Amino acid sequence: MTDAHAAGILPCQTIESLIAQEAITSQTPFDRDQVQPASLDLRLGVRCWRVRASFLPGVSRRVPDRLKDVAMHELDLSKGAVLEKGCVYIAEIQERLALPANVAARGNPKSSTGRVDVFVRLLSDHSKAFDDIEAGYEGPLYIEIAPQTFSVLVRAGTRLNQLRLKLGDPVKLAIRSVGVDLTPGETGIVGFRGRRHAGVVDLDHEDGHDPRDFWEPLETRHGELLLDPGEFYILASKDDVEIPVMEAAEMTPIDPSVGEFRVHYAGFFDPGFGTEEAGAVGSKGVLEVRSHETPFLLEDGQTVARLVYEPLTERPARLYGEGGSHYQRQGLKLSKHFKAWR
Known part of the structure; x- marks a missing residue:
């Protein structure tokens, strides 16, 4: 090198x-x-x-x-x-x-x-x-x-x-805002809130936990969701996320002055996520959201995070999801440890 x-x-x-x-x-x-x-x-x-x-x-x-x-x-x-x-x-x-x-x-x-x-x-x-x-x-x-x-x-x-x-020191190619989707789909569910007194999650056991024992589904009729302080929410991005094959991205929290909440964890997005070339058009970003000391009313489409794109040194030999993935083509989705919500 x-x-x-x-x-x-x-x-x-x-x-x-x-x-x-x-x-x-x-x-x-x-x-x-x-x-x-x-x-x-x-x-x-x-x-x-x-x-x-x-x-x-x-x-x-x-x-x-x-x-x-x-x-x-x-x-x-x-x-x-x-x-x-x-x-x-x-x-x-x-x-x-x-x-x-x-x-x-x-x-x-x-x-x-x-x-x-x-x-x-x-x-x-x-x-x-x-x-x-x-x-x-x-x-x-x-x-x-x-x-x-x-x-x-x-x-x-x-x-x-x-x-x-x-x-070296890669240049940032783009910074794109990520909004939250609070529009009910066919299920009427816009997100999930973690239950405070649930059991233990085995982090090596895929599809091995009943989601109803750990999560409370959330519905909304007005495109708004009240975030309670200290609670943990799983939500989805408003728009699809696409990572070109010669780029990678990291999701970063927005400035807290925009609202009393934050996307709790930054996340890496590998090249090919959500792309037609990887056979996965229509992949959402899943958001882990936590409110701070005061309740906060979140609105449909509100910006909650940003995606920072950086270049790869060369095209990767394989793209995200080519060998199978739990999160390619995802919508609102819990982690791989839980069975599908029904």
């Missing part, structure tokens, strides 16, 4: 090349489907700690140095463990980085993680910020996990977040 390449997001074939060069290694063999069109899924390791506070190590310390100050007890994820809502955990990631000097990285929750209201952030040694990994970083990775609405069952190998790698 040389400076002659244009700046941009690295596609799957380049990520696989970095793995082959051992710039990305793992404690266990990589899974066949771990590399996405423009991102790499990260997997939990065996060790996890319940901590009394979130933290950043700072430039002079490693994550284990700070863990000594805040760890309450250690969990063994080899047999699985329940992470309780309202608690904060730090877990080891199986993957380790030895990045080239001109390659940086950024972590983000996977779509399925955000849709069950599990707040996760990537940590690295000597870091001054969550999720951002400096170019040339060499060392281990960790993840902060904070379930908000549901307690969750995880294991070593569970994938909660993903890594996007960047060559």
Whole structure:
């Protein structure tokens, strides 16, 4: 990899090349489907700690140095463990980085993680910020996990977040507003609100949970929805989302001055999402929304987030959804852990 390449997001074939060069290694063999069109899924390791506070190590310390100050007890994820809502955990990631000097990285929750209201952030040694990994970083990775609405069952190998790698400093190609859809469809449902006293969500069990045990359907007749403080909502974007094959995008929250709410989790969109070329015209963006201290009346079409588009260094060898996906061609949709709403 040389400076002659244009700046941009690295596609799957380049990520696989970095793995082959051992710039990305793992404690266990990589899974066949771990590399996405423009991102790499990260997997939990065996060790996890319940901590009394979130933290950043700072430039002079490693994550284990700070863990000594805040760890309450250690969990063994080899047999699985329940992470309780309202608690904060730090877990080891199986993957380790030895990045080239001109390659940086950024972590983000996977779509399925955000849709069950599990707040996760990537940590690295000597870091001054969550999720951002400096170019040339060499060392281990960790993840902060904070379930908000549901307690969750995880294991070593569970994938909660993903890594996007960047060559140089890519330009932002476009920034597009994302509005919310509060127009009832055939079902009359415009969204879902998480139930506060539900059971445990097994994050490795797809289509294995009855959604009615965890979610309350929401209806509206006037194109408005009152967001209650502290509640968690699943809504859909007003317009379809399309990510061209030579671009990737990240969904970012809007300025809080626009309203007392926010899209709770930023999200990566891989190249080909919602495109005709990938056979998926008509894919919505799913929004995880939380109100702040005061109730807020949300209106149909109101801007709730923005999509920031960046270029890829080259066309990816495969597009989003080509090998199968839970979220290509999606409308309003809960995470893959739940059976279809009927």
